[in-house]
Amino acid sequence: MxxxxxxxxxxxxxxxxxxxxxxxxxxxxxxxxxxxxxxxxxxxxxxxxxxxxxxxxxxxxxxxxxxxxxxxxxxxxxxxxxxxxxxxxxxxxxxxxxxxxxxxxxxxxxxxxxxxxxxxxxxxxxxxxxxxxxxxxxxxxxxxxxxxxxxxxxxxxxxxxxxxxxxxxxxxxxxxxxxxxxxGAKVTAVHVEETTGPKLDEAAVVVAGGRGLGQSESFEMVESLAKLLKGAPGASRAIVDAGWVPYSMQVGQTGKVVKPSVYIAAGISGATQHMVGMKGSKNIIAINKDAEAPIFGVADLGIVGDVHKVMPKLIEALQGR
Amino acid sequence: MNVIVCVKQIPDPAQPGELDPSTNTLKREGKLILDESDSYGVEMALQLVDKAGEGEVSLISMAPNGEVSGLRTALAMGAAKAVLVSDPDLAGSDALTTAKVLAAAAKKLGDADLIIAATESSDGYTGTVPEQMAEVLGMPSITFAKSVAVEGGTVKVARQTEAGYDEVECPTPALVSVTAGVVEPRYPSFKGIMAAKSKPVEEVTAADLGVTPVGWAGADQQIVDVAQAPAREAGEIIEDEGEAHLKIVEFLEGLKVI
Missing domain, CATH: 3.40.50.620 (HUPs)
Known part of the structure; x- marks a missing residue:
């Protein structure tokens, strides 16, 4: 046996x-x-x-x-x-x-x-x-x-x-x-969503956005930062469910498991469902206005602040390099 | 059109979860609420029945302690009736047993055109029960549906895939598991809440359904250890006073990412 x-x-x-x-x-x-x-x-x-x-x-x-x-x-x-x-x-x-x-x-x-x-x-x-x-x-x-x-x-x-x-x-x-x-179930058509840049689950840097972004337009900040760092944009389940971004960007229990060397969580509180998908990242940076957010429990660098203030300045500083 | 929705009543996810030290399973004491993941299926079912112009939405659920508060929420949204399988002998059941019990409950309700479930529960997230149920019932199934339509005995689904989505068609009766966000769940109206109090909830045991309750002994699995995961070392948390972005730049430089 x-x-x-x-x-x-x-x-x-x-x-x-x-x-x-x-x-x-x-x-x-x-x-x-x-x-x-x-x-x-x-x-x-x-x-x-x-x-x-x-x-x-x-x-x-x-x-x-x-x-x-x-x-x-x-x-x-x-x-x-x-x-x-x-x-x-x-x-x-x-x-x-x-x-x-x-x-x-x-x-x-x-x-x-x-x-x-x-x-x-x-x-x-x-x-x-x-x-x-x-x-x-x-x-x-x-x-x-x-x-x-x-x-x-x-x-x-x-x-x-x-x-x-x-x-x-x-x-x-x-x-x-x-x-x-x-x-009985048969596939009648296959649709593939176009993606550019590194794959979410293989990228060395992942920048992910959550409900703290406030509105879908603010996700552009996440995409810009990801591009500047040659990384992939990701998302919490909350904003995927809200229809801001496609499911293929979801990090977490029901989405992708990522282990990049740097994970930047912008406006993500850190629900259990999200944490299991990114906790294995080597370095975690979190930006969230709620100092009590669970994401700070796993962050190597935590910024308690407004993503709408911190992110634009960060993007500008990196663009200037 | 008749639709059966599988719903789970779970401890409030806002409260931290805890394992029962004697059994090592999730504590499910106290008030249970309707799993938010299931509210999408309930809404989808109500919309499909509305569109068909006839039929009703029924609920099936399994809980060890006769709990109905989560079911009442779904009834208040507009479901017509519920079957609750409540049996202390079912405590500790694995997903396979749960699927057998729910399949038997669906059979008891009789001919449904569609059975809808969430892709996974928010507390156990095994994610196997819907497809197991379909197999027990010998039914076709479409999992991970992000849109569902029924036309003349055919269910048409946009099924989420890793790369995008597939269009899938299937004759009814069929089982469909829906992703969260598939529809916007309605809030129960006051009238709905009042009406839900008198809607029928039939409570049955596993034996009533002809399923042998197996519970702990028959689960073919046993938890042998629960350990604390190694914690991440505490990081540096700072308050943004206008210059915090520089701290991030410095951190990224230190890692040679930039």
Missing amino acids: GIDNIWVFAQETNGAATPATLELLTKARSLGGTVSAFVVGDGNAIASTLGEYGAAKVYSTGDLAGNLPGAAGAAAMKAVIDGGDRPDLIMFPQNYEGRDIVSRLSVKLDRTVLTNNTQVEVDGDSLKVTTPVFGGEQLVTTTFTGEGPFLAAFRPKSFEPAPGDAGAGEVVSAPVPDLGATG
Whole structure:
């Protein structure tokens, strides 16, 4: 027994494996045993990278033909498990697709699922996972007490990705079986929002704005400052919900997890939901007029003041350099 | 058109959360409120039923202690009735059990064209329950909806993705999970609040629904440790008196960012 067979739900974007995929493969490799990657879509383009990061086998469902990944991915995984390859652990990234697939799979396998984890270790025949709660103030460690396959979803950037020394993974076809009623949802059109500058979750500097900006026009200050510092603009959930900026800019529990070397929070109070997405930043600067705002609890430099006064002066000072 | 909305009653997020030292689960004592995330689903459902010109919005919820104050808020917004699964044996249930219970409650209410849930709750944020429910019910689902329309037995959704959004279509009955901000939730009117007091809330147990309550023992997971996360070292906090931006410039210089 033990944890001998681990699967990682692997994702591709623009022809490359996503950073979260490589993080999970690296971690899976360190737990010992055999590692397989499971691509819900065509896995051929990224099979060599997946192999390099530790996947001896790459399951590939092939094109989803408009199906959403949740129902299709879970059914394809269940079919492989029923076919005899029974993993002890399946690791998912905590994102849209990962969440949808692990949810449906948990019902198919009748297994519990532990989400929002940042760490995992083998504990005999079981596993222990760690989950930050209350905005990361406390760490809860939970063990699986039933039988595998254990299902766990991990927050992005929980592990440092590093390639191993293996070659390309062997691609094995894992077609999506007939989905019946659960396959009713079909994608009819895909819209990609244009972005410029560094990606939010990869930028060395992130400047994020919140409700303290007062009005959507003030977000321009955030964008100007981000541009001056060659960084990416980000946002709290409050102003995304208010429709000021697109969801792709959201930092936090339901948005992106960022760990830049500098994070500047402008007019963000620091709700739990936001803090879990940026607390791992190396240096945090906060500007907020409420001295009691929780964001000051994690700030290396906190300015108690009006963003409308501090930001324009800061932008001007940097423009003059 | 009949719509079922899953709602969760949670401790007020404005109050700091706390774990029960004996069970290591979130304390849910005292007054619970309607999870703000669910108010969007309730509003969306009310708008869809309004537009269809017929049908009603029903609520399903699960709480260990018979709490109804959050449900009353959603009823005051305009939902017609609610089923509350209240059973002490459900305390400690995992998301999978919750999904099984809510799916059974939805079945009890009967044929709905649409089941709406939030993408995740504000207290537990597991984020798996809606999709698990859909699988238990053998239904199609569309998650992370930022707009929802129903036309002639087809639900059309703009589904949020990492890169933008997808247009997705699905025949009803279907389950849709909606993002916060999808619509502007209405405030209950005084009339609505008064009317909500007499709207039916049927309280049932897990056994009434034919679901074996598993609670702690059956959750297949056990919390073994709760530790304080390493705290960040306290930083320097200064009051802006007109020159604080220079302090930021200096800080950025020190980090060689500029």
